[in-house]
Amino acid sequence: MKYAKLIVDESEHNSDMRYACGFAAPDEFIFFELPNGGERAIVMSVLEFDRAKAEAKPGVNVYPEAQFGASGTIDELFRIAAKYSLDGFSVPAGFPLLLADGMRTAGLSVIAEPGEFWPGRQFKSRAEADEIVKALRATEQGMRRAFELIAAAEIGADNTLTLDGAPLTSELLRSAIELEFMKNGAAADSTIVAGGVQGARPHCEGSGQLCAGTPIVMDLFPRLRSSGYWGDLTRTVVKGQAPDIVKKAFDTVFEARENAKKMMRPGAVPADIHNGCADFLAAAGFHTGNGKNGAFGFFHGLGHGVGLDIHEAPRVNSRNRSALRGGEVVTVEPGVYYPEWGGIRLEDMVYITGSGCECLTTIDTFLEIK
Amino acid sequence: MKYAKLIVDESEHNSDMRYACGFAAPDEFIFFELPNGGERAIVMSVLEFDRAKAEAKPGVNVYPEAQFGASGTIDELFRIAAKYSLDGFSVPAGFPLLLADGMRTAGLSVIAEPGEFWPGRQFKSRAEADEIVKALRATEQGMRRAFELIAAAEIGADNTLTLDGAPLTSELLRSAIELEFMKNGAAADSTIVAGGVQGARPHCEGSGQLCAGTPIVMDLFPRLRSSGYWGDLTRTVVKGQAPDIVKKAFDTVFEARENAKKMMRPGAVPADIHNGCADFLAAAGFHTGNGKNGAFGFFHGLGHGVGLDIHEAPRVNSRNRSALRGGEVVTVEPGVYYPEWGGIRLEDMVYITGSGCECLTTIDTFLEIK
Numbered sequence: 001m002k003y004a005k006l007i008v009d010e011s012e013h014n015s016d017m018r019y020a021c022g023f024a025a026p027d028e029f030i031f032f033e034l035p036n037g038g039e040r041a042i043v044m045s046v047l048e049f050d051r052a053k054a055e056a057k058p059g060v061n062v063y064p065e066a067q068f069g070a071s072g073t074i075d076e077l078f079r080i081a082a083k084y085s086l087d088g089f090s091v092p093a094g095f096p097l098l099l100a101d102g103m104r105t106a107g108l109s110v111i112a113e114p115g116e117f118w119p120g121r122q123f124k125s126r127a128e129a130d131e132i133v134k135a136l137r138a139t140e141q142g143m144r145r146a147f148e149l150i151a152a153a154e155i156g157a158d159n160t161l162t163l164d165g166a167p168l169t170s171e172l173l174r175s176a177i178e179l180e181f182m183k184n185g186a187a188a189d190s191t192i193v194a195g196g197v198q199g200a201r202p203h204c205e206g207s208g209q210l211c212a213g214t215p216i217v218m219d220l221f222p223r224l225r226s227s228g229y230w231g232d233l234t235r236t237v238v239k240g241q242a243p244d245i246v247k248k249a250f251d252t253v254f255e256a257r258e259n260a261k262k263m264m265r266p267g268a269v270p271a272d273i274h275n276g277c278a279d280f281l282a283a284a285g286f287h288t289g290n291g292k293n294g295a296f297g298f299f300h301g302l303g304h305g306v307g308l309d310i311h312e313a314p315r316v317n318s319r320n321r322s323a324l325r326g327g328e329v330v331t332v333e334p335g336v337y338y339p340e341w342g343g344i345r346l347e348d349m350v351y352i353t354g355s356g357c358e359c360l361t362t363i364d365t366f367l368e369i370k
Numbered sequence: 371m372k373y374a375k376l377i378v379d380e381s382e383h384n385s386d387m388r389y390a391c392g393f394a395a396p397d398e399f400i401f402f403e404l405p406n407g408g409e410r411a412i413v414m415s416v417l418e419f420d421r422a423k424a425e426a427k428p429g430v431n432v433y434p435e436a437q438f439g440a441s442g443t444i445d446e447l448f449r450i451a452a453k454y455s456l457d458g459f460s461v462p463a464g465f466p467l468l469l470a471d472g473m474r475t476a477g478l479s480v481i482a483e484p485g486e487f488w489p490g491r492q493f494k495s496r497a498e499a500d501e502i503v504k505a506l507r508a509t510e511q512g513m514r515r516a517f518e519l520i521a522a523a524e525i526g527a528d529n530t531l532t533l534d535g536a537p538l539t540s541e542l543l544r545s546a547i548e549l550e551f552m553k554n555g556a557a558a559d560s561t562i563v564a565g566g567v568q569g570a571r572p573h574c575e576g577s578g579q580l581c582a583g584t585p586i587v588m589d590l591f592p593r594l595r596s597s598g599y600w601g602d603l604t605r606t607v608v609k610g611q612a613p614d615i616v617k618k619a620f621d622t623v624f625e626a627r628e629n630a631k632k633m634m635r636p637g638a639v640p641a642d643i644h645n646g647c648a649d650f651l652a653a654a655g656f657h658t659g660n661g662k663n664g665a666f667g668f669f670h671g672l673g674h675g676v677g678l679d680i681h682e683a684p685r686v687n688s689r690n691r692s693a694l695r696g697g698e699v700v701t702v703e704p705g706v707y708y709p710e711w712g713g714i715r716l717e718d719m720v721y722i723t724g725s726g727c728e729c730l731t732t733i734d735t736f737l738e739i740k
Contacts, residue, residue, distance in 0.1 A: 026681070094467070098464070
């Protein structure tokens with residue numbers, strides 16, 4: 001049976017499409033790849049044809065819609081199947097159902113791939129790792145700017161922070177961080193700057209005036225405008241003096257992260273690394289569970305792959321038992337969260353090498369900013 | 371038969387999901403709505419449960435995954451179907467095929483909706499229109515900043531533009547524009563600043579040093595960070611003196627846009643407005659076709675709906691024969707493009723009212739900047 005791989009989507013947010021064609025286009029188009037290393041091609045509207053010719057990955061042919069009739073997607077796919085004598089199409093898990101049902105009704109076979117559509121995406125070439133490092137450097141510039149502003153802030157009588165006489169807020173820090181991203185060719189969908197108990201909700205963006213003596217979780221993840229690769233970095237700091245429980249949590253999470261990084265190597269099982277980290281945190285007194293104020297402790301995965309998607313394979317969590325392999329780029333981000341005082345999360349990125357891992361993150365990790 | 375509406379996706383980029391639940395979450399979750407105005411609910415992981423409780427739209431119940439077993443999406447959907455005695459689910463056109471096939475194999479009926487999943491999204495409440503206007507004001511601030519910088523630029527002996535002694539590039543203008551967006555609570559995926567012949571490709575982002583005497587197409591479309599609504603605005607300017615053909619193109623496109631806005635009212639057929647515009651441009655000598663350098667003339671739709679997506683229903687193009695209705699927000703953006711000298715595109719946004727339309731765009735339209 002002769003099946004071609006097929007994607008029908010835009011390539012700004014669909015990273016399988018971007019990986020396939022090599023450029024970002026905002027409107028849906030067709031990509032197909034014939035079996036056994038055969039032809040790879042895209043079919044573009046008049047509006048995008050010239051740009052696609054100029055920007056598509058080497059080796060990807062660019063056809064105008066008129067080549068395949070252009071009277072609707074199903075009709076085009078029919079003509080493609082006929083031209084190349086295909087038995088059907090193999091498509092990504094997220095392929096649109098209405099189109100698939102229409103194709104099947106029209107007699108085209110469509111099979112959704114249960115795994116990664118491009119397994120190669122998980123293993124980064126040195127050139128791809130360089131793009132991720134470039135994104136991470138932009139991320140670190142944003143973090144440095146945040147550190148500077150927190151250092152320059154003054155502590156009021158009620159512990160609130162001010163900068164040049166105005167309240168130092170999550171919003172102000174976020175703007176300053178994202179301006180640094182922009183200067184470095186990157187942009188963020190969202191940026192977490194969550195102070196105090198807001199930091200106990202790991203995905204809370206954070207808002208309002210920040211305070212001394214309580215942790216500020218900053219999770220920064222911008223995307224390079226040029227190539228589409230992401231950086232990911234989390235630090236947690238306290239302006240002034242940290243309470244003892246926060247210091248203990250910081251030291252424990254720091255050690256958990258360093259231990260986990262030492263275990264990141266080809267052949268290591270992500271679930272084992274995650275579970276070892278959870279056990280370590282619990283043994284230090286940082287237990288996980290559900291209370292009347294919601295979840296507490298360590299209740300997210302230890303890490304995730306990063307590439308053209310901010311979250312991609314491999315996942316480093318309690319469920320993934322597929323061994324790590326060279327070329328993968330993953331985050332290592334243990335954290336503990338308690339509604340009573342907030343959260344601590346510390347995140348680096350590593351590149352799995354032939355024998356271990358290389359830490360891509362270069363910015364320091366510390367708790368207190370005087 | 372009792373079918374519930376169902377979406378399984380994240381809500382940062384899936385606007386049907388955002389419209390349904392009212393907040394932006396980066397990871398996939400379940401939304402369902404029982405028939406006949408019945409219960410609406412989302413099912414959240416431990417990681418997002420607390421935030422969802424705090425941020426979900428009024429009237430949307432928030433369940434923890436554990437409520438429905440949490441041993442995989444299909445299992446959860448089975449338990450939801452059982453609890454509410456459902457015969458199946460009605461899902462958006464873009465629902466993921468692998469999940470749908472898995473549900474069907476497991477005995478759950480799944481029907482993909484051929485049209486808009488939430489037809490109400492197309493008709494904006496006054497509160498939604500206000501959000502779009504807020505986004506458009508941020509967009510206009512970006513455009514004003516670009517006008518200022520072009521006005522301040524100096525023309526070199528070779529017609530190239532410099533600002534404070536450095537080349538004035540597409541990249542520099544884009545950064546300045548996007549900084550204005552940021553100051554106004556908005557962010558852009560991409561921003562078109564295309565000078566000279568680059569402007570003849572409508573989706574070319576533009577790069578390199580800009581020149582006097584040749585059109586600069588600026589198409590700005592940022593999204594409000596808070597509510598997720600978009601603004602969309604295009605102006606085309608020339609620094610210094612415009613050539614006669616560019617002046618004639620500008621005057622013609624300007625008149626085409628004003629004529630089209632006058633036709634935007636409930637009951638008007640989008641295809642008629644688009645075709646009238648194309649005829650007007652052709653009658654003025656701006657013909658459409660395909661040459662050895664690619665497409666030329668007016669080869670995109672006259673406009674599109676704007677809301678939580680930058681491109682949504684209704685489309686204003688040669689194919690859409692569904693009459694306009696009150697509450698729709700659409701762009702009106704005729705343009706002409708010629709590989710020999712570049713492009714002219716002029717875009718406003720209108721809100722269809724009970725009897726006509728209200729132009730939401732307030733910034734002036736002019737060609738030359740001295």
